[in-house]
Amino acid sequence: MTSYYDEIEIEDMDFDEDEQVYTYPCPCGDKFQIFLEELQDGEDIARCPSCSLIIRVIYDPDEFAGDDDETFQVEAPAVAVA
Template structure:
């Protein structure tokens, strides 16, 4: 059995949805299907002997050069990342906590240039999204689904600026 605090360090700064090649709104069946496909592809027991020999030589070489045994491109490391991502996303509570962490990281990553009230944004009913012009000439776009999920930081689609959308949940 693995220690969950240890697991979080192994995949630090990696997006579990990207690791499993699914969207953030994927349902559990889609996540499970992708996990199984990737697990079969990257499982150490499924690799052919030649790849294992080459990987062991690379790991040994890296160990001599870097004094560590981490080969970032190894299939074993990929499999471990896949396993950790699956263990997190299959559990409803862990997934909600992880999604909150992703949202917080997104907020910290982008420097918010302004705070805009949702009422000041134009609502496009056809796409169920709110749009606000950016000073670069492009737009900030946030969907109703994103708002209901708690997202409030929006990046411009044309530059690196972002805004915080101020709104009240009903």
């Protein structure tokens, strides 16, 4: 069984659109990170690149399934053409 430093809601993490990565402050001074592609693949572990700590990211995988560019896509309302 894996031991997590903490479990963090995805809403509490920062998202960098340019890098497509979610981050969260680590006690060592660096940041835990998990890439959007990893979330789309069902991963839920964010790692700190500077130390051995890991966190579990709490999120709804269905909200990330099939998203290519944006985290949460909102469908445009249908427009009737006369």
